[in-house]
Amino acid sequence: MTGISAARLALLVGDLSAARRPRYTALADRVRLLVSDGRLPLGARLPAERELALSLGVSRATVSAAYARLREDGWAAARQGSGTYAALPARRVHDAGWRLGAADHGAVDLVHAAPAAPPEVAAAFAAAMAELPRYLPEPGYHSGGLPELRARIAARYTARGLPTTPEQVLITSGALAAIALAFSLLLRPGNRLLVEQPTYPDALAAGRARGAQLVPTALDPETFEEWPTIAVRALRAVRPAVAYLIPDFANPTGRLLGEADRERLSRALRRAGTVALIDESLVELGLDGEPPAPFGVHDPGSIAVGSLSKLFWGGLRIGWVRAEGDVVRRLAANSSAIALAGPVVEQLAACALLDKIDDAREAARARLREGRAALLGALAEQLPAWRVTPPPGGLVLWCKLPGPRSSGVVLEAERLGLRLAAGPLFGTGHVLDDRLRLPFTQPPDVLRRAVHLLARADARAAGQEGPAHPAAPDLVV
Numbered sequence: 001m002t003g004i005s006a007a008r009l010a011l012l013v014g015d016l017s018a019a020r021r022p023r024y025t026a027l028a029d030r031v032r033l034l035v036s037d038g039r040l041p042l043g044a045r046l047p048a049e050r051e052l053a054l055s056l057g058v059s060r061a062t063v064s065a066a067y068a069r070l071r072e073d074g075w076a077a078a079r080q081g082s083g084t085y086a087a088l089p090a091r092r093v094h095d096a097g098w099r100l101g102a103a104d105h106g107a108v109d110l111v112h113a114a115p116a117a118p119p120e121v122a123a124a125f126a127a128a129m130a131e132l133p134r135y136l137p138e139p140g141y142h143s144g145g146l147p148e149l150r151a152r153i154a155a156r157y158t159a160r161g162l163p164t165t166p167e168q169v170l171i172t173s174g175a176l177a178a179i180a181l182a183f184s185l186l187l188r189p190g191n192r193l194l195v196e197q198p199t200y201p202d203a204l205a206a207g208r209a210r211g212a213q214l215v216p217t218a219l220d221p222e223t224f225e226e227w228p229t230i231a232v233r234a235l236r237a238v239r240p241a242v243a244y245l246i247p248d249f250a251n252p253t254g255r256l257l258g259e260a261d262r263e264r265l266s267r268a269l270r271r272a273g274t275v276a277l278i279d280e281s282l283v284e285l286g287l288d289g290e291p292p293a294p295f296g297v298h299d300p301g302s303i304a305v306g307s308l309s310k311l312f313w314g315g316l317r318i319g320w321v322r323a324e325g326d327v328v329r330r331l332a333a334n335s336s337a338i339a340l341a342g343p344v345v346e347q348l349a350a351c352a353l354l355d356k357i358d359d360a361r362e363a364a365r366a367r368l369r370e371g372r373a374a375l376l377g378a379l380a381e382q383l384p385a386w387r388v389t390p391p392p393g394g395l396v397l398w399c400k401l402p403g404p405r406s407s408g409v410v411l412e413a414e415r416l417g418l419r420l421a422a423g424p425l426f427g428t429g430h431v432l433d434d435r436l437r438l439p440f441t442q443p444p445d446v447l448r449r450a451v452h453l454l455a456r457a458d459a460r461a462a463g464q465e466g467p468a469h470p471a472a473p474d475l476v477v
């Protein structure tokens, strides 16, 4: 495992001067956040104390004390004679990446951008159990997915304007598995992968896991209309192997790509020889209107992934790939080499949910509109200096903070019982620390309470309010 340079770690840690607690604690906290949300890979060697002290402009004693604190708490480990390495405390090993600590009961969770299961989900499982006896006499392995489910998903594409057969659909364990599967077919180490920036962090991780070189294209809610030009230019200049795009209510910006831009982008993709991987996980969540026809109408060679996690429930673990038949066959072969087939009951429940999708959509959209209004209202009242462009759909607001302090806000919020994902997670480098993603999937009263805590966390991170706990008196630097 490689190390991280002092200069880069200093950049990721940011300015410690506003911290009201002792600098060494503030530094240890920042490094802990970087390890826990995956920005600092496990096993990465931390810089020598003297070098980091120089890069941060603090004393060596401060870095020494911070490293000692990290080791004490299990976030770093010392190896005899070879330095200090990023580690995970033993009690955290079952948590994953940037959602670490998801099981902290009692905390308000604004990390997950996914709804609690609506009543339709339990009803769908009851319907699935009633259907199950018909399937029990067979072995239960349905490679590629249950034919009934593939047919329903194909029909939905056809209804949305992209004629699709069941053979063009492959069921996966959620959209992320679909993304990883597609990347494993399309990307070789060193290949370029064009992404929107910001984008969905786990897709970035899946690209990195394939050894891809990420090519970010800036997507700013205040200047959405500039992104297609930026993307077309990048396609021409870089000719990436793959472009991972979220045209419908993107996570985290909520951006909806218009029909003309889809057409323009498809032409540029064709010219560059780039395969588009289109993430449609949020396509059913238009809050102010319907999205245009699927991207595949313009770019028949593109591969789409979808999911029931955002409209229904992440616990279903139902996602899919939609592509040309030969691509689906190759993906299915790769997929069954890892998992022979998906679980039958969940797929039957998914069929029942899709049979009532129109009513469920209306109910979900009404809940989300209410959440969006509550969150926008509370932010305008309590954090008027933050800027937010109301998104036309999706599950989250992408907020602009008055300064680069999103990681600091996350740490302060954690102390107050509010869990957040820091802005830089959604980018490919150390950018976006002036951004924070806030999901509006929770009930309005929870959202208002969350913003109350957020305003306190923001004031502390900006150095305008005292520390959450009395400062430890043991080291003054």
Ligand SMILES: Cc1ncc(COP(=O)(O)O)c(C=O)c1O
Pocket: 113, 173, 174, 175, 176, 177, 200, 246, 251, 279, 281, 282, 306, 307, 308, 309, 314, 318, 319
């Ligand atoms: C854009 C996007 N794609 C994919 C996923 C993963 O969805 P699934 O639960 O189906 O794996 C998410 C969930 O956060 C998402 O926001």
